[in-house]
Amino acid sequence: MYHLDNISQQKGNTHILHGINLTIDENSIFAILGPSGSGKTTLLNILAGIDRPTDGKFLNEDGQVEKGIMVFQDYRLFPHMTVFKNITFGLKVKKTNSSELKQRAKDIMETMGISELIDRYPDELSGGQQQRVALARALILNLKLLLMDEPFSSLDEALRIEMLDFVKELQRKFQLTIVFVTHYKTEAYMLSNKVAILIDGQIMQVDAPKQLESNPQNLAVARFLGQANFIEGSLSNNDFVSPVYSGKVRTVTEKGVLYLPFSGQLQLNKTEYPAFKGNILEKKWMGSNLERITIEIDQKTVYCDLASESVDENKTYQFYFSKLPVVF
Amino acid sequence: MASKKILKLLVYLLFAVLVLMPLFVIFMLAISKTWNYPSLWPKWVDWGYYFRFLITNAEMQASLLSSMELAVGTVVLTILIAYPTAMALSYYDFKGKKLLNILVYLPMIIPSIAVLTNMDFIMIKYGLNGSFFGVVSAHTLFCLPYAIKLLYDNLILWKDKYEVTSRNLGATPLQTFFKVTIPLNKNGLQGAVMMSYIVSMTQYLGTLLIGDGNYITLSVRMFPFTTEGKYRIAAVYGITFMLVTLIPLYLIDVWVTHKGRKLA
Numbered sequence: 001m002y003h004l005d006n007i008s009q010q011k012g013n014t015h016i017l018h019g020i021n022l023t024i025d026e027n028s029i030f031a032i033l034g035p036s037g038s039g040k041t042t043l044l045n046i047l048a049g050i051d052r053p054t055d056g057k058f059l060n061e062d063g064q065v066e067k068g069i070m071v072f073q074d075y076r077l078f079p080h081m082t083v084f085k086n087i088t089f090g091l092k093v094k095k096t097n098s099s100e101l102k103q104r105a106k107d108i109m110e111t112m113g114i115s116e117l118i119d120r121y122p123d124e125l126s127g128g129q130q131q132r133v134a135l136a137r138a139l140i141l142n143l144k145l146l147l148m149d150e151p152f153s154s155l156d157e158a159l160r161i162e163m164l165d166f167v168k169e170l171q172r173k174f175q176l177t178i179v180f181v182t183h184y185k186t187e188a189y190m191l192s193n194k195v196a197i198l199i200d201g202q203i204m205q206v207d208a209p210k211q212l213e214s215n216p217q218n219l220a221v222a223r224f225l226g227q228a229n230f231i232e233g234s235l236s237n238n239d240f241v242s243p244v245y246s247g248k249v250r251t252v253t254e255k256g257v258l259y260l261p262f263s264g265q266l267q268l269n270k271t272e273y274p275a276f277k278g279n280i281l282e283k284k285w286m287g288s289n290l291e292r293i294t295i296e297i298d299q300k301t302v303y304c305d306l307a308s309e310s311v312d313e314n315k316t317y318q319f320y321f322s323k324l325p326v327v328f
Numbered sequence: 329m330a331s332k333k334i335l336k337l338l339v340y341l342l343f344a345v346l347v348l349m350p351l352f353v354i355f356m357l358a359i360s361k362t363w364n365y366p367s368l369w370p371k372w373v374d375w376g377y378y379f380r381f382l383i384t385n386a387e388m389q390a391s392l393l394s395s396m397e398l399a400v401g402t403v404v405l406t407i408l409i410a411y412p413t414a415m416a417l418s419y420y421d422f423k424g425k426k427l428l429n430i431l432v433y434l435p436m437i438i439p440s441i442a443v444l445t446n447m448d449f450i451m452i453k454y455g456l457n458g459s460f461f462g463v464v465s466a467h468t469l470f471c472l473p474y475a476i477k478l479l480y481d482n483l484i485l486w487k488d489k490y491e492v493t494s495r496n497l498g499a500t501p502l503q504t505f506f507k508v509t510i511p512l513n514k515n516g517l518q519g520a521v522m523m524s525y526i527v528s529m530t531q532y533l534g535t536l537l538i539g540d541g542n543y544i545t546l547s548v549r550m551f552p553f554t555t556e557g558k559y560r561i562a563a564v565y566g567i568t569f570m571l572v573t574l575i576p577l578y579l580i581d582v583w584v585t586h587k588g589r590k591l592a
Contacts, residue, residue, distance in 0.1 A: 048496050050496055069496060074489075078494075079490075079512070080511045089497055090498050093497065093503045093507070094498055137497065
């Protein structure tokens with residue numbers, strides 16, 4: 001278990017991180033998800049020992065200060081070195097003997113499927129190949145903690161999914177603890193089953209992806225995760241009033257914003273929580289047998305994802321909540 | 329198309345004449361025995377004169393040695409000061425950065441006679457006038473703006489991102505400097521070394537003033553010959569001067585171009 005113990009970072013008058021407390025299980029993949037400028041890279045730099053926090057510590061299970069090896073967003077392969085020299089850089093500076101160095105390089109290059117690139121320079125490699133070399137350069141050090149900064153953001157869609165699976169496979173094979181930061185929630189959900197949401201330098205929520213989507217802890221998290229309707233209204237004693245819905249709600253904070261995620265909250269099957277009657281304006285096919293429905297209620301529009309062919313356009317339907325809706 | 333080619337050729341030709349003509353005149357002066365006005369070409373040419381002069385003239389050899397010693401010392405001292413300064417200016421934000429940026433260029437802005445007179449005063453105060461270190465420091469002062477600018481322009485290309493990577497992979501600061509910073513900054517370093525070497529070689533006033541006559545370099549010895557009209561000897565010094573400047577520069581260039589990967 002790794003512990004982030006009250007980590008704060010301040011540069012000049014700007015507070016970048018505010019007392020971050022987290023525990024990260026060993027041999028797992030942990031995602032830190034947040035919008036641009038939320039302090040994700042700063043936090044990762046602290047875990048890598050690149051930046052020193054103004055307050056707090058990053059400790060391992062034995063209570064010692066820990067430092068992870070980083071795979072950077074732009075890979076940062078040394079441009080004046082071949083793939084072989086890049087990969088063996090960490091061993092070379094530790095004065096590892098030549099035969100061991102060569103053997104370990106051979107093994108890791110085989111694992112990463114980059115043996116044929118041994119004499120190439122970084123500018124002769126594709127984005128995917130560069131990432132594999134960057135991973136090899138870190139993994140050759142027999143590390144325990146691997147840090148990845150926006151690892152897949154510069155890869156195209158197909159390669160991104162391939163690399164996601166590959167990183168998962170590496171994590172299992174080398175029994176690594178991987179901490180990675182991203183602003184793509186699908187990336188975080190696909191790679192990790194524990195995600196921390198970092199907004200404005202604060203950890204807002206740490207949860208499994210499904211829990212995050214269904215139960216965001218505050219409006220900032222809900223708005224960041226997106227894919228939801230935010231309906232403004234007034235609130236008194238768990239009774240919400242708005243043009244779209246008026247009735248009982250579960251109050252989390254008292255800002256008076258009704259949170260209706262596109263999927264999972266609205267349905268046509270009757271429940272004990274009637275929502276509203278609405279006219280179907282438009283249907284858009286979303287793939288995987290899903291349609292995004294645009295519903296008009298009293299000149300306001302609400303979106304929701306339903307199974308294909310559940311509704312027809314220009315017809316009015318009664319909608320229900322699957323559970324008591326939340327108001328922030 | 330053809331007229332464009334001719335124009336291009338003419339520009340090249342003009343450039344060649346402007347650059348090569350003075351060199352040609354110096355070369356001819358060095359090998360001519362008699363070349364008086366209004367003759368277009370020398371009447372008598374002695375191809376061996378230059379080499380005989382170079383081998384037998386003790387003053388010339390002493391000047392050559394003196395120039396090279398000072399140039400090497402200046403290059404070393406300049407790089408020792410310029411490298412950390414350029415790194416600080418390109419990698420870090422700190423209070424007084426703008427002021428330091430201006431201070432770096434001061435030796436180029438303030439008239440050199442003013443700088444050197446004051447420097448001489450300081451050198452006398454600390455007993456450094458006439459010493460090797462004193463003269464090298466005077467040369468270094470004029471090399472620093474060029475060296476810092478050339479190193480800075482190259483370092484700013486990548487900032488410290490590869491150094492950070494190297495440190496994260498376990499390298500010490502020294503290992504990082506020699507394995508990452510210098511190889512990536514080879515072109516900037518080449519420029520800084522070359523410029524410092526040339527500036528030191530051509531320093532006349534600084535060498536005379538701070539050196540107290542202890543260092544009679546090529547440029548110091550050449551100057552009176554030119555003013556007194558002894559063009560032949562001045563030309564021999566001129567050619568030697570060019571050779572000891574151009575040969576090391578060529579060697580450094582070959583080393584930078586052929587060793588390792590060509591980088592920005």
